Amino acid sequence: MNVVILAAGMGKRMQSALPKVLHPLAGKPLLAHVIDTARTLSPAKLCVIYGHGGAAVLEHLESHKAKGGVEISAALQEPQLGTGHAVMQAMSELDESQPTLVLYGDVPLTTADTLKRLAEVAGNDKLAILTVMQENPFGLGRIVRHGGRITRIVEEKDARDEERSIKEINSGIMVAPTVLLKKWLGALTNNNAQGEYYLTDIVAQAVDDKVEVVSAHPSAGWEVLGVNSKVQLAQLERIHQGNIALGLLERGVTLADPARIDVRGELVCGRDVFIDVGCVFEGKVELADGVSVGVHSVLVNARVEAGANIKPFCHIEDAVVGPASQIGPYARLRPGTVLGEDVHVGNFVEIKNSQVAAHSKANHLAYVGDATVGSRVNIGAGAITCNYDGANKFRTVIEDDAFIGSDSQLVAPVTVGAGATLGAGTTLTRDAPAGKLTISRPKQLTIENWKRPVKVKK
Numbered sequence: 479m480n481v482v483i484l485a486a487g488m489g490k491r492m493q494s495a496l497p498k499v500l501h502p503l504a505g506k507p508l509l510a511h512v513i514d515t516a517r518t519l520s521p522a523k524l525c526v527i528y529g530h531g532g533a534a535v536l537e538h539l540e541s542h543k544a545k546g547g548v549e550i551s552a553a554l555q556e557p558q559l560g561t562g563h564a565v566m567q568a569m570s571e572l573d574e575s576q577p578t579l580v581l582y583g584d585v586p587l588t589t590a591d592t593l594k595r596l597a598e599v600a601g602n603d604k605l606a607i608l609t610v611m612q613e614n615p616f617g618l619g620r621i622v623r624h625g626g627r628i629t630r631i632v633e634e635k636d637a638r639d640e641e642r643s644i645k646e647i648n649s650g651i652m653v654a655p656t657v658l659l660k661k662w663l664g665a666l667t668n669n670n671a672q673g674e675y676y677l678t679d680i681v682a683q684a685v686d687d688k689v690e691v692v693s694a695h696p697s698a699g700w701e702v703l704g705v706n707s708k709v710q711l712a713q714l715e716r717i718h719q720g721n722i723a724l725g726l727l728e729r730g731v732t733l734a735d736p737a738r739i740d741v742r743g744e745l746v747c748g749r750d751v752f753i754d755v756g757c758v759f760e761g762k763v764e765l766a767d768g769v770s771v772g773v774h775s776v777l778v779n780a781r782v783e784a785g786a787n788i789k790p791f792c793h794i795e796d797a798v799v800g801p802a803s804q805i806g807p808y809a810r811l812r813p814g815t816v817l818g819e820d821v822h823v824g825n826f827v828e829i830k831n832s833q834v835a836a837h838s839k840a841n842h843l844a845y846v847g848d849a850t851v852g853s854r855v856n857i858g859a860g861a862i863t864c865n866y867d868g869a870n871k872f873r874t875v876i877e878d879d880a881f882i883g884s885d886s887q888l889v890a891p892v893t894v895g896a897g898a899t900l901g902a903g904t905t906l907t908r909d910a911p912a913g914k915l916t917i918s919r920p921k922q923l924t925i926e927n928w929k930r931p932v933k934v935k936k
């Protein structure tokens with residue numbers, strides 16, 4: 479099969495500088511949804527028709543090429559003279575021995591199953607149209623049938639009153655034998671209300687050529703919904719998120735409210751995972767058995783191991799949380815953070831590019847950056863690594879069983895030996911030896927007979 483994706487329209491109603499097909503749905507451009515679905519069909523040829531915002535669309539196609547798989551070609555449609563004219567631009571790219579599937583870059587949720595069914599009814603010699611019954615068909619092309627057989631498609635603007643009352647609409651998605659498609663496209667005229675070359679006019683030509691015109695229907699109406707405005711984009715986002723939430727529930731995940739979770743990527747969950755309201759997952763996130771994620775947490779490309787508890791309001795990105803760890807509330811784990819088993823990271827603690835081994839704790843108000851922290855280490859409130867001198871970054875090493883007193887500054891590069899204790903308020907600029915107390919605080923003294931100043935009367 480060949481696949482042609484129409485993506486040249488400008489999407490004026492989006493009111494945006496970004497081309498319509500690049501607006502994200504669940505964190506991924508509309509066009510990427512369509513390309514990813516098309517690729518699951520293993521097409522012989524895949525061609526994207528682009529026009530408005532050409533450079534940005536081409537750049538986006540490059541990112542797909544990096545993923546491998548079937549090659550994507552691109553054909554420029556300039557000016558945009560209609561859907562039939564758009565498909566025409568792809569003809570030289572296609573394999574004529576196989577049928578051609580036409581998809582829209584702004585209809586992101588069609589499932590591969592539905593497309594396979596459409597291709598099946600089309601076979602090699604029929605024209606197949608994906609149609610759907612719509613209570614409010616306003617603005618869409620209507621499927622005109624005689625004696626049950628499709629005879630033509632009429633656009634809203636060209637339709638007579640009795641045709642406007644038809645509720646079966648053209649999704650726009652169709653499969654056609656490629657040699658015939660080429661012939662039919664060549665014979666299109668733009669003698670219609672919009673002065674465009676309509677792809678839909680090939681239906682009447684097929685009927686004239688005695689080519690059978692058949693139809694298939696999607697499993698759900700949302701599969702053929704397109705995006706023309708921010709309103710429709712928001713509606714599709716909710717539908718898509720609802721589907722994702724349903725999938726999670728079916729796999730046994732407990733969601734406090736399936737209407738209040740956003741997955742913008744791939745979320746893989748083990749058994750007995752609980753996710754509270756308002757959480758956002760981006761990129762690839764893995765939650766192992768028994769993980770709990772608290773209210774309004776954001777996890778980006780993260781792995782959380784079995785039994786870990788992410789308390790409310792955490793931000794975790796490119797990080798690994800070890801089993802049975804306790805994170806938050808209000809903790810931030812930045813890229814390169816790897817926590818071992820039963821690590822406790824409390825409120826207003828930030829960890830970046832650091833490894834923290836089993837049973838260590840930083841429970842309040844700390845910054846741990848570019849550090850290697852051993853097991854059973856206690857990092858006191860307000861302690862920070864000074865990892866950056868304004869030009870370069872340096873590592874801090876804190877060995878097993880060390881105790882970092884509150885409000886200490888560890889000026890990297892520096893090492894705290896195993897079992898060492900830093901007194902509160904220490905500014906550590908040289909290594910702290912293992913097993914000993916190191917303290918940089920001036921000795922406390924009390925001034926005898928000191929008196930508070932009193933206000934002088936004028």
Ligand code: UD1
Nearest residue numbers: 484485486487558559560561564582618619648649650676
């Ligand atoms: C089209 C169909 C209509 C169908 C509707 C479903 C035609 C004539 N009409 O209507 O029967 O019910 O889709 O949404 O085909 N595009 C180009 N180049 C162009 C024009 C459009 O690439 O010159 C692309 C658009 O970017 C979009 C798709 O084709 O992805 C459909 O275009 P749009 O203008 O939304 O289709 P309609 O005319 O509304």
Ligand code: CA
Nearest residue numbers: 487560672674
């Ligand atoms: Ca239009």
